[in-house]
Amino acid sequence: MNARTSHAQCPICDNDEVLRFFHLRGVPVFCNRLLESAEEASQAAVGELDLVFCPDCGHVWNQAFEPALVAYDPAYHNPLEVSERFTRYTADLAHRLIDLLELHGGVVVDVGCGEGFFLELICAESGSRGVGFDPAHNGPATVAGTGYEVSYISKSFGEVPDLIPADLVCCRQTLEHIAEPQQFVQNLRAQLCAKAPCGVFFEVPNSLFSFRDLGIWDLIYEHYSYFCPKSLRHLFQRAGFGASRVSEEYAGQFLGVYAGPNGETASGLGSKTPTVQEIVTFRRRFTGKLARWSARLAELRRTGRTAAVWGAGSKGTMFLNLTGAGEEVTVVVDVNPKKQGKFVAVTGHRIVAPSELVHNPPSEIIVMNRIYAEEIQALIDDLGLNCRMVFA
Numbered sequence: 001m002n003a004r005t006s007h008a009q010c011p012i013c014d015n016d017e018v019l020r021f022f023h024l025r026g027v028p029v030f031c032n033r034l035l036e037s038a039e040e041a042s043q044a045a046v047g048e049l050d051l052v053f054c055p056d057c058g059h060v061w062n063q064a065f066e067p068a069l070v071a072y073d074p075a076y077h078n079p080l081e082v083s084e085r086f087t088r089y090t091a092d093l094a095h096r097l098i099d100l101l102e103l104h105g106g107v108v109v110d111v112g113c114g115e116g117f118f119l120e121l122i123c124a125e126s127g128s129r130g131v132g133f134d135p136a137h138n139g140p141a142t143v144a145g146t147g148y149e150v151s152y153i154s155k156s157f158g159e160v161p162d163l164i165p166a167d168l169v170c171c172r173q174t175l176e177h178i179a180e181p182q183q184f185v186q187n188l189r190a191q192l193c194a195k196a197p198c199g200v201f202f203e204v205p206n207s208l209f210s211f212r213d214l215g216i217w218d219l220i221y222e223h224y225s226y227f228c229p230k231s232l233r234h235l236f237q238r239a240g241f242g243a244s245r246v247s248e249e250y251a252g253q254f255l256g257v258y259a260g261p262n263g264e265t266a267s268g269l270g271s272k273t274p275t276v277q278e279i280v281t282f283r284r285r286f287t288g289k290l291a292r293w294s295a296r297l298a299e300l301r302r303t304g305r306t307a308a309v310w311g312a313g314s315k316g317t318m319f320l321n322l323t324g325a326g327e328e329v330t331v332v333v334d335v336n337p338k339k340q341g342k343f344v345a346v347t348g349h350r351i352v353a354p355s356e357l358v359h360n361p362p363s364e365i366i367v368m369n370r371i372y373a374e375e376i377q378a379l380i381d382d383l384g385l386n387c388r389m390v391f392a
């Protein structure tokens, strides 16, 4: 399908002169749900991507997204803090926010807190009280340490009628899952930012990484929205947050947006969008990259060699599904113990610990996220393996 004008309306700026540019069927609805057997994995639900681009604010969204298909419960599991690199980033982010807000003994609310790693860290470091919202949370309801306490509510914040006047509201890797982003941000502001001054920090995947830099394995059904700096800032301004600062985070793979005290610095990033050229050529570039990987896997099959995929999150799941990987990919490695022993949605590849590679060493390791290269190399060296790393 070539890019063409669509009559849909941009969910961020309401522009209705938008471009439909990418369509894909048979995409797993969940990349991060734990599946107990290859059989269960083969029956995993699939959905459709029908991506639309708004040339005004640069936003991309999936107009085929059906929120009812994506119900989060405790079987959904996607913490990234099992990586040392990611943990370092999270700790640095917590300290930056504490410094920016001069946060000591306040109230921190985390919307979409997952297992609460970030919330507990920022509360412990600032002596704050924390409240975490997440329908997928299944740990203890309260966690307390020296000088801090965190309580968890296994619901979305909209289901709790009381106002929680927070000093800092965080919402990381959540907004892109929401089918009505304007409503969501407005409600969040009304319900949680009653206290002035209140700092707000959101983090989302960076669509420039997907559409400009061809990070194609990040196009997943779970994401309704693909934010660029301009659409993210526009959303915040419309919700009444005033000046906000957009930053690239995590080697450009994420965007952060901060509004609140001490953050009102103009940012050159704020107007960046994927270009129309990048969007109209995306289908061709996507197909080219996919074809190269499918050919590479076919070559492994033909010559009786094998590969392991490193990373069983969104990227790994989409890589295996899109390339049509078969038995030449013997296993998928993930350092998260909760994912080990489970199976990849639809393709049914088994997820194992790094140490399992020694039993049947693959010819190569296909690394899903280059940012972990050093960490992976160290693990491979420790295991005494001599496999080549290639980057998807």
Ligand SMILES: [Zn+2]
Binding pocket: 010, 011, 012, 013, 014, 015, 054, 055, 056, 057, 058, 059
């Ligand atoms: Zn727009």
